[in-house]
Amino acid sequence: MKLDRIALEEFRRFRAPFALDGLQPGLNLFVGPNEAGKSTIAAALRGAFLQRFKTSKVEDFAPWNSSGARPTVTVQFRVGAREYELRKSFLTKARCELLIDGGAQRLEGEQAEDALAELLGFEFASKGQSKAEHSGVPGLLWIQQGEGQNLLEPAAYAGSHLRDALSQLSGELVTGDSDRVFDRAVEARAALRDARSNRPKGEYKAAEDALAEAMARQSTLLAEKTRLDTDVDQLAQLRDTHEKARQAQPWTELEKQAAQARDKLATIRRDQDAADALKRESLQAAQTLTLLQEQVARDQQDEDEVAALARELEKADQAVTQAQETRQRTETSVAGRTEAANAATALLEAAQAESERRDLSDQIVRAERELGRLETAHREAQVLTQRIAEFDAQVQANHLDSAQLTALRTGSQQLAPLQSRQSAGATRLSFHLDSANTTDVSLDGVSLQGTGERQLSAETLLAIAGIGRFQIAPGGADLPTLRLEIASLQREQTLLLEKLGVADLAAADARAMSGERARRDAQAARKELAIHAPDGLDALLASIQENRARITQLTARAQALPVLAEAPSSLSLPEITAAQREAQTALIHAQKAVTQAQRAFDQVHAQAQLLRSQLDARRSVREQPSNLDARAQRGSRLVLARAARDDLQSRVQAAEAAIAAHQPALIEQDMKRFEQSARIARETHEARHASILQLQGRLDQAGSQGVGENLAQAAADVERLQRRRDEFSRRALALDLLVDLLRTQRDAATQRLQAPLARRLNHYLHLLFPNAALRLDDSLMPTGLQRGDNEDLLRSLSFGTQEQLGVLVRLAYADLLQEAGRPTLLILDDALVHADESRRALMKRALFDAGERHQILIFTCHGEMWQDLAVAPRSLG
Template identity: 40%
Template sequence: MKLLRVRVEQLKRFREPVEIRGLESGLNLFAGPNESGKSTLVQAIRAAFFERYKSSGAEGLRPWGDTSAAPSVDLEFEWQGERWKLSKRFLKQKRCDLEVGGRRFDGEAAEEKLAELLGYQFPGKGASKAQHWGVPGLLWIEQGEGQELRGPAAHASQYLKSALGDGLSDIASSTGDALIARVEAERAKLLTATGRPTGEYAEILRRHEDAGARLAQLDRDIEAYRRQVDRLAELRRLRAEDADRPWEAYRRKAAEAEARLAEVGGWRQAREREHQALAHCLASRQQGMEQQAAYARQHRELAQRAEELEQAQRRVAGLRADQPLAGQRVQEAQAGYRLAQDRLAQARRQAKRAALAGDLERLAAEQARLALDLDEARAVQVRLRAARERLQGIRLDEGALKQLRALDRALAELDAARQSVATRLAYELLPQQRIRIGDETLSGSGERLLLESVEVDVPGVGRLRVRPGGEDVADLARRRQETQGRFEALLAELGAADLRQAEEQAEQARALAQDIRLDESRLHSLAPRGAEDLASRLALAGQRRQAVSEALAALPPDQEAVSEGVGLDEAGAERGLESAREALQAAERQAAQHAQALSLAEQAGRTAQAEWQRLQDAVRDPARQQQEQALSARLAELGGQETALRQALAELDGRIAAARPDILAQDAQRFSRTAETLEREAEGRREEAIRVQSGLEALGAHGLEEQRAELGRSAEFIGRRRDELRRRAEALDLLLDRLQAGRQALTRRIQAPLQRHLNHYLQLLFPQARLDVDEDLLPEQLVRPAAGGSSHEAVDALSFGAREQMGLIGRLAYADLLREAGRPTLIILDDALVHSDHGRLDGMKRILYDAAQRHQILLFTCHPDRWRDLGARVVEMESLRAA
């Protein structure tokens, strides 16, 4: 039987069609890694034959997750000059078609035709199992099942016996009772009723056993002697290789890896230094940007103050020009006043947040700037002493200043309130008439504001007592007096003549305090432990000073714009609300509100003028402008330094990553361990060679060969006599049990063809060995030549790899037997012989190549390098998918 073509579609891994053509009549080798579809292809061939096309057991053939798939297998093979074509589909649109030389079969008829040809059967229902697979189940080895032969052979036994011929028949037993009795009497001289030796036969067996034991011991000693001789030769060969000291090459490799690792360590240290320098640069730059932002805020505040001053001036002018429309002007002035008041409060709050702080502890890492830092630190110390002395001469209490501002606003509000509630006394006297108000004599016409009780003398009439506003006016007067007292007390406490001077002193103190904080922060960043410590560090850094200075001088300059902040808009709603409230009051008290608004506008103008002048003086201060210019230059320098440091860090990171320090450490460890292992092994071989040499010298002195020869002659004589008695006993046993002996003889005749094929293959693996089979035609015992006789080992007691080899040899022998009987054969091996060592595998390759001269063999493997010398074309599984 020759398989010609295999086509698989929608079957497990093979969703797309996969087709194999051009199969050889002998060996066909398919190779691919795990999960490449080898076992799937074998499963497809098995399903084509074993699974009924209607069976639900084919569910496992469906590709994962594809419920609409219809797995199909198409096969073409040749047998006895006819071409057989099989097409089978499962699960969806189930069918089975078979074409043989122009004859067509379908459905179960096609399946039974195949089963009859190949020698297997289908189950009554359900999935096909191992007991149904017959001859193909024996010849098609699944992955990991090569060592199992008894089960598959038992399932194929009826087909094998059919191939051997039905030669078993009843054998007539002898009826010669007299002969049996005579044979039993003769047998009793040599054997007991249970078949145990007795008499002379037992004694000769004992003597032969003793001689055999002594011979076996001598043979073991001689064999040990020979093994030690071989081992000594092998040790000498290995020691000759050790003379080249191969471990030293690995030590050199380890040293190279450690040197490279040390170089990478140097890069890491350089990276740490650059990182510290970058941190120092960023901290300095952050500090400078915060200082620059403070300057920018002052400039914006000055512009805001100028705008407020201009607005206040326009408001006062408008109010004075709009006297006839007092109500409307009061509303507008009040709204503007509140807006200005809120903006002023906002500006003062922003001014309070002008303090800056920076953490400069890591600035010590910038060793290249130590010399400049020392000079600057000393200069900062001088400025600090001067600023602290100036600050001590200024009395500043922010709480008192805040209270003074509140009292000033309260006085202005009380003045405005008093004017709005004061009694207006308008008079128009006749010519030559006068009246006296308090200490003042009035004539003509005019108007007076009465803020407190006063007496009016009218000559010729009498005296009038006027009490303006009732109790409200008196209360306002008392409140103003109390407020004025507290205001003057606070001025005295602050040592200022008026609010403007107190504000100027506070601003000066804040500026000095801010300068002190900045200088202290700068001094701390330059010299955390003091200028003397910085000088000491400068001396220690002398060797690096020139290189770092050149690097800093080479840095390109850079400019960075300072973004202007945007004022808060939260107070807009509050101003709108206050303006609406004042508008309502203005509608009720038009005249009073106009006067009050004018007074407030004038006060606001004076305040705005004072604030603008104070900020104008501070911003235009030459020392301040010089500081701003120096700060801009410093920021540009730091920007260039940051760019260069980042580039250097990126380069070092790239070099370190490319060097793979973790792999270098592993290489150093691996080469070191390899060198130690090789050296220890060489030392072990040297010591073993000494021990083996000593042992050989001791064994050689005993004359083992001579002892063995003398004992062998004695044992040979005993053995001849034993053989004579054994042959007689065996002959008597044979005569006594003719029927059983006849049956055994017939069984041996039946076993002979299989034994012949087994021994044919076995000689290629173990010369002069044989593989005995039992009555069930199964390999039972492996007989190999050994010192002093033969070794008998049960097949089931062999190692896993040896049982796998015997299993394959048995299957090939069955295949030869079937071929001689005119039955088709196809051998499929899925990852077989994976447990065979190199020497055994070479023998098995000879066996497979020999079997391939008579049978078609499909061999699937994930180790193509082990089979390349098999003389077969290697078909890569991936090439099938590509096709």
């Protein structure tokens, strides 16, 4: 298809007639700024071809603000060898006219429009404005501003035309009908099977569920029926057994046997009672016998005891005689021993007296010697005592107070330097008097005589009789003080001397010395006295008295000692003492033996007496006539009792043996066994009867429910439902097979169908993306771009890339349509504005290539971008 000329009149911005002519086959580039009318031309083309001329919905075709406008578009074009002129006016006096081959054929109105639709491959809406879904091939190839990337919808609207073209090219038949059959099969299968799990659904599932339910019901009923059958069999068996038992009555026989055993047991019990009575009797006899035996034994014991007593008495008498002899023998022995002892004692006494006498005289000698010593000591002591008294008197006489003495000494020592200072400072007065008269010269009243010297430490009055008086005053300044100190000290000295009773210090020292000597002498004398009379003089005197008294005593004792008649024994005193002691001991032993013998005698004698009296008593009782009789009787009774007991014992044994022979324990067990068996037999019978009634009841109840018939019904249901399920199952499997086969064949057919399109697509695609491929879906739509191992969904690509692919795919569709002999025209209104320079270059290559085969109208406001398209741009506006 090739457009030659487009003319507009009263169309939007073109109020005045406007025409684009001289359009080239291949590329045509229209450049103009915005609002220059590029889109108006594109819209006019769409309006001319795609809108019904009658439609009133195209007011926008009219120029702005002009009423009664008649927008008119005239398009001249050719398809193959035929030339067309389409003239369409809208709104006012709307009209459509199509002239073919210069008027050789002329179509008007809808007829013209339908011919156009058929020619170009689109449809009209049944009424109203044309819609995108009707725009078919032009809708796809005429790209409106900003719609380049929008491919899928326009392609879908052109789908049938594309598919027809493909069918034509591939030789593949139209698949539309096949697809409907396929869809129908898929739908039928989907009704029976879940898409994901493949499990039955819908009616199929309902049939399966119903079957499962019926089978469950059947098996429940079957179990119930089986139980009922078992119950019936059991009932029959129970009834049979019950009837047999009712007739046989096994308990009767058992009860009879029990009764027999009971009777037998009663008899045995009676025998047992008799035997028990006998046994009691026998026991009594035995007791009597025992009693008698005991009495006889006691008699015998008495007898034995008397005899024993007699024997004992005899022994006792013998013992008495023996004891008597022993006593006499010991008494004789004592007499001899007494004599020997007395002799030994006498001897001892003599020896002792002698020894004492010697001892006493020794003591007296020692006492007298001691007395002598004591008397000497006494004399010495008296002398010493006297001397001590003298010394003590001296000590007392020369006693000085030691403190006073010390004070005296101190004072004297202080005085001496003072006096020497006084004398040094004092006025020395030497005199030498010729007169012997003492009263002639006096110094301070003290007469001077002879030659002498005086030291004057104070004003002194020297009076010389007859001459007058001289007041002498010493020159030293401190002399008065010294004099006062000395006078004070001298007063103190004088006072102390007075107190001490001495004239001066020397005298005091001499007295102190004398006192000390007397004290030491007294001390020595005392020590000496202590040697002579350690305890004092009185004690010494007492010792002397004591000694004297003792001597007197000892002498008296010696004189009191007996004088020995005979010569003293040659034996020593200890020997004599030992002999005497031996004799004494022998005597004591002999005396003890006598005592013992006496006691032994007394004892045996007393025992013999006791025994004799006992024996006599016993004998007298025994010999009583009544006792003698009783004893004799007891003997005969014993014999009788023994016989009676033996008889009873043998009778008891016989009776018990008879009872034992009956085995009463076994019979008792028999009785219990039979009784219990009878009871059990009856109880079993009754229980069975109860079971029968119970079973009967259960069966009655089950019978009214008609289990058998229900089971038959359930089995019939199962059979029917199984059939239904099998039908569905077969249907589902057949559909599986059918859908499988259809899908496989459909895939193969689609692939064959798509081959020419794929070839064209790849031709353009490789200009942009070498080694890439577009994946097509069943409806021939590209869905993904495969590059290497990756595939990107179309809609995930960038806007620019989507637009570029949108243009390329349209070029491929155009090739396809053209190959199939359809008219093609491509319009790009401001397309590819989002392409970068390098992509745009590649797109230009593709467009140039397409321009070799198709007429392409490119409207742009960027003329500079399309300079290298080998076509002269035409300016608009």
